[in-house]
């Protein structure tokens with residue numbers, strides 16, 4: 001598939017999608033993804049959507065430790081008991097597709113050795129969104145992707161302060177952009193806080209469907225309180 005063709009497919013998928021799930025159903029079907037891996041599965045809603053609505057998916061790998069992680073400072077870091085229930089729900093949701101599903105109950109860093117290199121059409125990254133987490137996930141998953149395959153992901157938030165300030169910031173954006181620049185890969189920013197990287201040595205290129213290009217450092221990095229104060233000050237100075 002050449003670049004113009006890919007650009008068109010992605011644009012079309014965006015045009016017919018009303019939410020994140022629909023977007024990935026449309027993208028993964030149009031991009032003919034057969035072998036998919038989801039990093040960070042939680043209760044399995046996303047896996048269930050893709051397995052139900054994209055019949056061409058032949059193999060779906062679930063990576064999630066489903067346990068409390070002492071070094072993960074995010075609101076979804078529940079107790080081991082809660083995670084047991086969360087995993088049960090995920091397994092219930094994917095149970096009609098057990099012949100297609102492989103579960104790796106571990107962190108990405110430990111799970112990567114169980115996935116053969118160049119075996120995936122799409123890795124969807126939705127696990128640990130801290131700087132440490134997205135760094136590990138992108139570096140671990142890139143070698144697993146077929147030539148011309150894809151890495152997608154969630155929580156590509158325009159501010160790093162996705163959660164309240166007691167939690168670590170989410171740095172999927174802008175880190176994924178810099179990762180692509182370093183690796184010489186194209187990256188599409190998408191609606192609904194999503195991104196798509198292409199494992200093609202066609203050079204670094206940002207195709208900005210999500211409206212990230214005009215963000216200022218203050219919008220990305222300033223703490224919410226500082227942003228509120230800045231807005232108030234602007235209003236005051238205008239009056």
Ligand SMILES: C[S@@+](CC[C@H](N)C(=O)[O-])C[C@H]1O[C@@H](n2cnc3c(N)ncnc32)[C@H](O)[C@@H]1O
Nearest residue numbers: 040041042045046064065066107108126127128
């Ligand atoms: C936001 S939830 C995933 C939501 C899911 N993808 C969906 O769309 O329904 C994040 C998940 O990432 C998992 N997680 C956290 N750290 C991880 C790591 N280092 N490796 C893999 N998964 C991780 C958590 O256990 C949690 O279930």
